[in-house]
Amino acid sequence: MNKKTMISMAVIRRLPKYQRYLGELLNNDITRISSKELSERIGFTASQIRQDLNCFGDFGQQGYGYNVRELYDEISKILGLTRTYTTVIIGAGNIGQAVANYSKFEKLGFELKGIFDKNPKLIGIKIRDIEVKDVDELSDFLERNKIDIGIICVPRTQAQVIADIFVKSGIKAIWNFAPTDLNVPEDVIVENVHLSESLLTLSYRLNEAKLFGEE
Amino acid sequence: MNKKTMISMAVIRRLPKYQRYLGELLNNDITRISSKELSERIGFTASQIRQDLNCFGDFGQQGYGYNVRELYDEISKILGLTRTYTTVIIGAGNIGQAVANYSKFEKLGFELKGIFDKNPKLIGIKIRDIEVKDVDELSDFLERNKIDIGIICVPRTQAQVIADIFVKSGIKAIWNFAPTDLNVPEDVIVENVHLSESLLTLSYRLNEAKLFGEE
DNA sequence: ACATAAATGTTTATATATTAACATATTTAT
DNA sequence: ATAAATATGTTAATATATAAACATTTATGT
Numbered sequence: 001m002n003k004k005t006m007i008s009m010a011v012i013r014r015l016p017k018y019q020r021y022l023g024e025l026l027n028n029d030i031t032r033i034s035s036k037e038l039s040e041r042i043g044f045t046a047s048q049i050r051q052d053l054n055c056f057g058d059f060g061q062q063g064y065g066y067n068v069r070e071l072y073d074e075i076s077k078i079l080g081l082t083r084t085y086t087t088v089i090i091g092a093g094n095i096g097q098a099v100a101n102y103s104k105f106e107k108l109g110f111e112l113k114g115i116f117d118k119n120p121k122l123i124g125i126k127i128r129d130i131e132v133k134d135v136d137e138l139s140d141f142l143e144r145n146k147i148d149i150g151i152i153c154v155p156r157t158q159a160q161v162i163a164d165i166f167v168k169s170g171i172k173a174i175w176n177f178a179p180t181d182l183n184v185p186e187d188v189i190v191e192n193v194h195l196s197e198s199l200l201t202l203s204y205r206l207n208e209a210k211l212f213g214e215e
Numbered sequence: 216m217n218k219k220t221m222i223s224m225a226v227i228r229r230l231p232k233y234q235r236y237l238g239e240l241l242n243n244d245i246t247r248i249s250s251k252e253l254s255e256r257i258g259f260t261a262s263q264i265r266q267d268l269n270c271f272g273d274f275g276q277q278g279y280g281y282n283v284r285e286l287y288d289e290i291s292k293i294l295g296l297t298r299t300y301t302t303v304i305i306g307a308g309n310i311g312q313a314v315a316n317y318s319k320f321e322k323l324g325f326e327l328k329g330i331f332d333k334n335p336k337l338i339g340i341k342i343r344d345i346e347v348k349d350v351d352e353l354s355d356f357l358e359r360n361k362i363d364i365g366i367i368c369v370p371r372t373q374a375q376v377i378a379d380i381f382v383k384s385g386i387k388a389i390w391n392f393a394p395t396d397l398n399v400p401e402d403v404i405v406e407n408v409h410l411s412e413s414l415l416t417l418s419y420r421l422n423e424a425k426l427f428g429e430e
Numbered sequence: 431a432c433a434t435a436a437a438t439g440t441t442t443a444t445a446t447a448t449t450a451a452c453a454t455a456t457t458t459a460t
Numbered sequence: 461a462t463a464a465a466t467a468t469g470t471t472a473a474t475a476t477a478t479a480a481a482c483a484t485t486t487a488t489g490t
Contacts, residue, residue, distance in 0.1 A: 010447065012419055016412035020394070034467060043396070046467090047449055054469060056426075062468040063456030079415045080422030094313035101309045104394070104411060110418075149417065173421045175414065179235070179319070181258070191417040195408065196319060197231035199390065200294045202364065202406040203325075204227055206388045207295030211271075225477065249437060261437090262479050269439060277438040278486030 011052050015079055017042060018052070022072040034065035084109040086146060087175075090162045091153030092117040092125070092132045095177050099151060100127045110149070114141055118158075138162075142169035151175045152182075163190075226267050230294055232257060233267070237287040249280035299324040301361060302390075305377045306368030307332040307340070307347045310392050314366060315342045325364070329356055333373075353377075357384035366390045367397075378405075 021042050025033060035046040035053075042049070053059055053071075056078050060066045076082065087105075089096050092115050099105075100112055115127055116135040123134050133141065142165070150166040152159050152174060159178035166174055166188075173189045176182055179196050236257050240248060250261040257264070268274055268286075271293050275281045291297065302320075304311050307330050314320075315327055330342055331350040338349050348356065357380070365381040367374050367389060374393035381389055381403075388404045391397055394411050 007423070008446075012416055013412070015419060016409070016415040019415065020411075036467075045449060047451095048447090050467090050469065051448085058469070060468055061456070062454070063458090063466055065467060078419065078426060080418040080426075081415070083422075085418060085421075094316045098309035098313040099410075102410065105414065108411070108415070110414065148421065173417055175417055189417060189420045191413055191420075193408070193410065193413055194231070195314075195317065196235075196323070197228070198406055198408055199320065199323070199325065200231040200234065200296070201227055202388055202390055202404060203295040203300060204230060204293065205404045205406075206300075206363065207298075208222070211293060211295075223477075251437075260479060262481095263477090265437090265439065266478085273439070275438055276486070277484065278436055278488090280437060 007055050011055055014044065014052055015075060018049075019072065019075045019079060019081075022068055022075060025068045026072055031068055032065050033068055033071075035060070037065070081109055084111055085148040086111050086113045087149045087151055088112070088114040088116065088138075088141070088147050089151045089153055090116045090135060090138065091155075091158075091177075092119070092122045092127065093153065096151075096153035097127055099153060099177070100130070113145055113147060116141075135162075138165055139169060142166075142171070147171055149173045149175060151177070153177045156180045222270055226270055229259065229267055230290060233264075234287065234290045234294060234296075237283055237290060240283045241287055246283055247280050248283055248286075250275070252280075296324055299326055300363040301326050301328045302364045302366055303327070303329040303331065303353075303356070303362050304366045304368055305331045305350060305353065306370075306373075306392075307334070307337045307342065308368060311366075311368035312342055314368060314392070315345070328360055328362060331356075350377075353380055354384060357381075357386070362386055364388045364390055366392070368392045371395045 035049040039046040115132045116138050118135040150171045163182040176192045250264045254261040330347045331353050333350045365386045374395050378397040391407045
C-alpha cells in the first residue's frame with residue numbers, strides 16, 4: 001500500500017544511496033536481491049530498507065526479494081531522474097569549474113545552460129564549450145531561458161544577491177556551495193553543500209577522545 | 216554539569232553552524248547573545264541550542280545569556296580548531312584543485328602538505344606553490360611526513376586503493392569526495408562529501424509534489 | 431533596595447526514527 | 461505434492477531527538 005504521507009528527510013537522503021548500490025548490482029548482472037543481502041552491502045538494516053522502500057510502493061515479492069532492474073528504475077523515477085533539468089552556475093572560480101566539469105551530472109540529466117561570473121578575467125573564457133557570461137546578464141538570461149536549478153558558487157558575501165535574482169526569476173531549486181544560509185521563500189528548495197562544515201565535523205571527531213579524556 | 220556521554224552526530228553536525236554564526240556576531244561587535252536571539256538567527260529552537268551547548272559545558276549565565284567571544288572560543292576549541300592539521304590531496308582534477316585552492320581551510324588551520332595524481336599531464340604542475348607528485352610516491356611521502364587528514368578526490372574506481380594506502384600509513388581521518396563508500400577499520404574516521412547524492416536529493420524534492428499528486 | 435524581567439541548565443514530555451517481531455505469501459527442494 | 465526456507469509488507473516496540481516546562485539565578489529599572 002502506498003503511503004502518501006510526507007516523506008522524512010532521513011529517508012530522502014538515503015534514496016540516492018539505494019540508487020547507487022542498485023546501479024552497481026545491475027552492472028554486476030545481479031538480477032535479484034533481498035533486503036537482507038542489500039543490508040549487508042549498503043550498511044542499513046534490512047528492516048530499514050523495507051520500510052524506506054515501502055514509503056513509495058510495494059516493489060518486492062515475498063519469498064523472492066526485489067528485482068534489481070525494476071527497483072533501480074523505480075528509485076530513479078522517485079528521484080526524478082526520468083526527466084532532464086536545466087541548470088546555471090554562478091561563480092566560475094574553482095568550485096564553479098569543478099561542478100561544471102563534473103561529467104556525471106550530465107549523465108544523470110542535469111544540463112548546464114550557462115555560467116556567470118563578475119570577474120572580467122573569467123568572463124569570456126570557455127568551460128566545456130560554454131562561455132562565461134557577465135553576471136549582470138543573469139536576470140535577462142533567466143527571463144529568456146527556463147532554468148530548473150540555480151547553482152551558487154560565489155563567495156559568501158555575494159550568495160544572497162544571487163539567490164534573490166534566482167527567486168525573482170522563478171527558480172524553485174537552488175544548489176548552494178557558498179558557506180552561508182540563504183533566505184528564500186518557502187516554496188524554493190535549497191540544498192546546501194557546506195564544505196567547511198563537513199571539514200569541521202571531521203576535525204571534531206578527530207579530537208573527540210582528547211576533548212573528553214583529558215579534563 | 217558536563218555530560219561526558221557520547222555526543223550524537225545530530226549535535227556534532229550543528230556545531231560548525233554555531234561557530235559560523237558566532238563568528239559573524241563577533242564581526243558585528245555583538246558581545247552577548249541569548250539562546251532566544253541566537254535561535255531567531257540560526258533557525259534552531261532556543262531549547263535545542265541550550266541543550267546542544269550543555270553537552271560540552273555551562274557556558275552561559277542566567278539572566279545574561281552567553282558571552283559571544285567566550286562561546287566562540289569554546290566552540291572553536293570543541294571543534295578542534297586550536298591546533299593545526301596536515302593534509303594531503305590525492306587527485307589533482309577539478310575537485311582536487313578546488314579543494315586545494317579553497318583558502319578558507321588554511322585560515323582554519325588545515326595545511327596542505329602535498330598533492331598527488333597519476334595523470335602524467337598533471338604531475339609536475341604547481342597548485343598554490345605545491346608541485347603535484349606521482350601517486351606512486353604517496354606511500355613514501357606518508358612515511359616521511361606525519362599527515363593528519365587524507366583527502367580523496369580521485370574517481371570512484373581508485374578511491375578504495377587510496378584509502379588503503381592511507382590506512383596502512385596510519386592516517387586516522389579521511390575526507391572523501393569520491394562517489395563511493397570506503398572500507399576502513401573502525402578507528403579511522405571518514406567524512407563523505409557525496410555531491411551526486413546531494414544533487415539527487417534536490418531533484419527528488421523538486422519532483423515530490425508530482426510524485427504523490429498524480430497517480 | 432526591591433520587584434520584575436530575562437535567561438540559563440535541567441527535567442519532563444512529545445515526536446520522530448530505527449529496529450524487531452510477525453503474519454502471510456512465494457520459492458525451492460525432496 | 462508437500463514441507464521447509466525465504467523474504468516481504470506491516471505492526472509493534474524501542475531508541476533517539478526535539479521541544480516544552482520549570483526551578484533557579486542574574487540583570488535591570490524604578
